[in-house]
Amino acid sequence: xxxxxxxxxxxxxxxxxxxxxxxxxxxxxxxxxxxxxxxxxxxxxxxxxxxxxxxxxxxxxxxxxxxxxxxxxxxxxxxxxxxxxxxxxxxxxxxxxxxxxxxxxxxxxxxxxxxxxxxxxxxxxxxxxxxxxxxxxxxxxxxxxxxxxxxxxxxxxxxxxxxxxxxxxxxxxxxxxxxxxxxxxxxxxxxxxxxxxxxxxxxxxxxxxxxxxxxxxxxxxxxxxxxxxxxxxxxxxxxxxxxxxxxxxxxxxxxxxxxxxxxxxxxxxxxxxxxxxxxxxxxxxxxxxxxxxxxxxxxxxxxxxxxxxxxxxxxxxxxxxxxxxxxxxxxxxxxxxxxxxxxxxxxxxxxxxxxxxxxxxxxxxxxxxxxxxxxxxxxxxxxxxxxx
Amino acid sequence: xxxxxxxxxxxxxxxxxxxxxxxxxxxxxxxxxxxxxxxxxxxxxxxxxxxxxxxxxxxxxxxxxxxxxxxxxxxxxxxxxxxxxxxxxxxxxxxxxxxxxxxxxxxxxxxxxxxxxxxxxxxxxxxxxxxxxxxxxxxxxxxxxxxxxxxxxxxxxxxxxxxxxxxxxxxxxxxxxxxxxxxxxxxxxxxxxxxxxxxxxxxxxxxxxxxxxxxxxxxxxxxxxxxxxxxxxxxxxxxxxxxxxxxxxxxxxxxxxxxxxxxxxxxxx
Numbered sequence: 001x002x003x004x005x006x007x008x009x010x011x012x013x014x015x016x017x018x019x020x021x022x023x024x025x026x027x028x029x030x031x032x033x034x035x036x037x038x039x040x041x042x043x044x045x046x047x048x049x050x051x052x053x054x055x056x057x058x059x060x061x062x063x064x065x066x067x068x069x070x071x072x073x074x075x076x077x078x079x080x081x082x083x084x085x086x087x088x089x090x091x092x093x094x095x096x097x098x099x100x101x102x103x104x105x106x107x108x109x110x111x112x113x114x115x116x117x118x119x120x121x122x123x124x125x126x127x128x129x130x131x132x133x134x135x136x137x138x139x140x141x142x143x144x145x146x147x148x149x150x151x152x153x154x155x156x157x158x159x160x161x162x163x164x165x166x167x168x169x170x171x172x173x174x175x176x177x178x179x180x181x182x183x184x185x186x187x188x189x190x191x192x193x194x195x196x197x198x199x200x201x202x203x204x205x206x207x208x209x210x211x212x213x214x215x216x217x218x219x220x221x222x223x224x225x226x227x228x229x230x231x232x233x234x235x236x237x238x239x240x241x242x243x244x245x246x247x248x249x250x251x252x253x254x255x256x257x258x259x260x261x262x263x264x265x266x267x268x269x270x271x272x273x274x275x276x277x278x279x280x281x282x283x284x285x286x287x288x289x290x291x292x293x294x295x296x297x298x299x300x301x302x303x304x305x306x307x308x309x310x311x312x313x314x315x316x317x318x319x320x321x322x323x324x325x326x327x328x329x330x331x332x333x334x335x336x337x338x339x340x341x342x343x344x345x346x347x348x349x350x351x352x353x354x355x356x357x358x359x360x361x362x363x364x365x366x367x368x369x370x371x372x373x374x375x376x377x378x379x380x381x382x383x384x385x386x387x388x
Numbered sequence: 389x390x391x392x393x394x395x396x397x398x399x400x401x402x403x404x405x406x407x408x409x410x411x412x413x414x415x416x417x418x419x420x421x422x423x424x425x426x427x428x429x430x431x432x433x434x435x436x437x438x439x440x441x442x443x444x445x446x447x448x449x450x451x452x453x454x455x456x457x458x459x460x461x462x463x464x465x466x467x468x469x470x471x472x473x474x475x476x477x478x479x480x481x482x483x484x485x486x487x488x489x490x491x492x493x494x495x496x497x498x499x500x501x502x503x504x505x506x507x508x509x510x511x512x513x514x515x516x517x518x519x520x521x522x523x524x525x526x527x528x529x530x531x532x533x534x535x536x537x538x539x540x541x542x543x544x545x546x547x548x549x550x551x552x553x554x555x556x557x558x559x560x561x562x563x564x565x566x567x568x569x570x571x572x573x574x575x576x577x578x579x580x581x582x583x584x585x586x587x588x589x590x591x592x593x594x595x596x597x598x599x600x601x602x603x604x605x606x607x608x609x610x611x612x613x614x615x616x617x618x619x620x621x622x623x624x625x626x627x628x629x630x631x632x633x634x635x636x637x638x639x640x641x642x643x644x645x646x647x648x649x650x651x652x653x654x655x656x657x
Contacts, residue, residue: 164638167638172568211638
């Protein structure tokens with residue numbers, strides 16, 4: 001299973017990390033990087049990754065999107081949905097050509113985002129994106145693998161009819177090799193703790209894998225470990241929270257950085273948890289060998305010095321996460337059965353570690369591993385489904 | 389061209405058309421089809437079928453020689469190859485072992501992959517629409533209701549059922565869920581035909597399922613036979629059924645390459 005860097009603001013951190021052999025490639029974000037700059041990046045940081053074309057809102061000129069040749073506003077000012085009728089072929093050609101110019105590993109077909117998908121959503125997506133992209137690639141004789149972007153909305157996981165409609169549509173295109181799959185995250189908590197959501201997400205991935213498709217998961221937080229039991233082809237690592245959870249806000253507001261300064265956190269692979277640094281501070285005073293709860297990396301010595309000024313603009317906690325999480329994913333067993341058993345055992349161990357920590361330091365619900373019992377139950381439920 | 393042909397005999401035909409066996413001085417035996425154009429939709433369907441067959445030029449499909457529409461009489465006429473052989477319905481007894489069935493299935497899917505690759509779905513696969521030539525090779529006929537996925541649908545959305553032969557139709561045809569009609573719809577028909585060859589009876593037949601539903605109702609409820617009192621279950625056929633006869637297309641083979649490699653794998657054993 002591969003690990004891709006989900007890039008955004010501070011994509012340099014990801015590129016640095018990738019160049020230090022962390023992760024298998026990068027997913028580029030047009031709103032955050034100028035098209036010309038991307039074009040001039042060394043091919044070595046592009047050839048194992050792909051571009052997220054980000055036409056979610058079609059013609060919203062956010063960030064650097066207007067610098068891209070396929071950006072609809074560059075085809076026609078005030079470009080709107082009806083214009084797709086006449087220019088979808090041109091848009092497809094420009095988008096494919098740009099991706100080819102950059103020598104990415106995959107060609108990605110974009111998708112639109114709606115708060116509530118219209119009834120014609122899938123038909124329109126086929127007509128405006130899938131078919132023109134596939135036809136153009138066939139016409140050009142391109143052999144690269146094609147990924148279809150899909151945003152999975154909550155209702156596609158909970159409502160059978162909507163789920164079947166989505167799965168029939170995704171699997172019905174013979175020309176595509178796989179999907180760039182994004183689960184929309186409307187939860188308010190930092191970790192997803194909804195049993196049905198997580199189990200249905202796993203089943204969704206499983207169906208696509210059963211269909212012989214490549215499944216690349218975007219915008220993953222630590223759930224990537226849980227999703228790994230459905231055997232996707234890749235998961236993602238991202239720095240800020242808006243790269244570890246998909247919300248359309250990221251494409252609506254001009255974000256040259258996080259909108260507000262999040263509290264600095266550090267990821268622990270033993271705890272499956274991003275831990276608020278204030279608790280780490282408390283642990284340093286109250287928990288014996290507190291540092292053993294956190295992973296080794298080249299960034300750790302610096303972060304654990306007393307005068308380290310924890311704040312979200314510092315690269316160390318994020319580069320540490322890339323390194324640690326990538327290693328954690330890569331250490332998972334290859335076989336599905338072993339992977340499920342291993343993660344369950346690790347969850348039990350993490351819960352036991354939390355019990356020890358909370359003998360001295362009480363944690364809030366965003367740091368206390370309270371998602372782990374749900375994870376454990378979801379794995380059991382998925383195991384039961386797989387064995388049917 | 390029709391004037392050059394000598395009518396030999398009338399052949400059985402479905403619907404409103406007449407079909408004659410005739411002899412052309414240079415081509416030899418041909419079939420002449422004539423019928424009324426009842427609506428714009430039927431005209432469009434005929435035109436699409438004729439255009440497709442004239443482009444295909446494959447032994448898996450009949451060769452088309454002539455097509456004409458008489459505006460005054462609102463009739464069409466088609467001259468095409470006469471395929472010597474028997475329908476699969478008539479030749480069913482020649483395909484009873486799993487090996488024979490898989491071999492036939494391989495030929496048929498090779499033929500169908502030509503139209504699937506062009507985003508066309510046959511939608512009316514049944515033993516009557518497959519002619520087994522004397523050489524043993526199948527010829528697929530009657531693309532009259534084929535769905536051209538790249539062209540506008542001709543099926544009325546309000547119809548309770550889409551165009552099909554109901555007892556060989558996939559659930560999405562029976563419920564007229566035309567948005568999910570694709571090549572996997574044909575996989576369902578192939579699944580029924582294969583099991584019918586194997587079992588000697590229609591796999592959704594209520595007589596053998598011992599229920600009181602019709603074949604169509606059994607298709608909609610996904611109730612089918614994998615064995616009868618006379619024929620024991622075969623795992624290869626069961627696996628084929630599990631990947632073709634599912635209610636939801638996403639539970640069937642995703643594409644013809646996967647179906648073909650499945651067939652190939654079992655033929656090699």
